[in-house]
Amino acid sequence: MLGYCLRHIKGEGHSNSSYYGDLSVVFEYGDELDINALNITIAERLNHAADLASLLSYLHHSPLGSLVDFDIKPAHFKMVNGKIKLIDLDFMKNVESTCFLSSSHKNSKPCPFNISCQELNDVEIRYTNCQTVPCEVGVCRGRNVKYNLQKINNIFFQDLLKPKFFPFALNFSLSRLLTQLNKTSIGVDTLEKAIRNITLAYTNLRTHKKRLL
Ligand SMILES: Nc1ncnc2c1ncn2[C@@H]1O[C@H](COP(=O)(O)OP(=O)(O)O)[C@@H](O)[C@H]1O
Ligand SMILES: [Mg+2]
Incomplete structure (x- = not known):
């Protein structure tokens, strides 16, 4: 990323429009990349x-x-000065998927990649809507x-x-x-x-x- 500009719509007199960030971002230009043709x-x-x-x-x-990054696909890799670079980072998340610690739970579904459902740590518990004590919700740690x-x-x-x-x-x-x-x-x-x-x-x-x- 070379730079960005954030415009506050309300500050510019659009008082009737609901607030949303108007963000422009400038990236370095990358060439198309076809790994098989390289x-x-x-x-x-x-x-x-x-x-x-x-x-x-x-x-x-x-x-x-x-x-x-849920948007990893060939079209999102570009070449800049002989280096492969990733673009389009707006489908990125820092939350691991949830699971249920008991396999008999009615919504139980195994974690992908054969990961076992693990207990939440202290931070994760604070941001999780647990219905029971102890919490039935776990995390597929390592899925990301x-x-x-x-x-x-x-x-x-x-x-x-x-x-x-x-x-x-x-x-x-x-x-x-x-x-x-x-x-x-x-x-x-x-x-x-x-x-x-x-x-x-x-x-x-x-x-x-x-x-x-
Ligand atoms: N840095 C870049 N260099 C070259 N092409 C780009 C670059 N960023 C985006 N593009 C082109 O624009 C298209 C759309 O950009 P992208 O970041 O994927 O937006 P969107 O979130 O709408 O999918 C990409 O598929 C690519 O072809
Ligand atoms: Mg895209």
């Missing part, structure tokens, strides 16, 4: 993967709580990060990290990582570390090859 080197694949993992980590560790991870995996990681693009020596680590991503069984910190390790292994392979030549 002709990129292995190093660029790994850089993009590291950047996307860092985006997932940024959203998850946000000071507002773990953020979910897994939702983002699943979307970005389907759009990017499965293609960026496809073993066929890499030296054979990296195939095992890449396949294992892709399986974990498909099962959404990997945390964002571990994902960042796994990509760093694969990048290191790739750099070592290249240095070794150069020395042999």
Whole structure:
């Protein structure tokens, strides 16, 4: 975001209109991005993967709580100076989905991604309309990060990290990582570390090859 302007309608004489914020935002311009049509080197694949993992980590560790973006789709990724960037952030939430602690509750529905329904913490209890003591409502903690991870995996990681693009020596680590991503069984910190390790292994392979030549 380069800048924004907030206009107060009432302050400008529109006394009859109900108040709403008139917000204009200016973003840097991003080019269209078609990941399958990109002709990129292995190093660029790994850089993009590291950047996307860092985006997932940024959203998850946000000071507002773990953020979910319900509008992650290919058209919302643009390219700026060779870097993938996310646009359209107005469908973002910092609330994890709710569940019922007892599976026999009439409205009980399991959490997605095989997450177990967890008890609310002190802050969550304060902002929850509990009908009973103890509260029957729980939280699908970790749903937000897994939702983002699943979307970005389907759009990017499965293609960026496809073993066929890499030296054979990296195939095992890449396949294992892709399986974990498909099962959404990997945390964002571990994902960042796994990509760093694969990048290191790739750099070592290249240095070794150069020395042999
Ligand atoms: N920073 C940007 N660079 C290039 N195109 C953009 C940018 N922001 C928005 N667009 C284009 O405008 C369209 C609508 O913007 P978006 O932020 O998705 O608004 P909405 O919330 O209405 O979906 C996008 O799909 C994209 O094609
Ligand atoms: Mg949009």
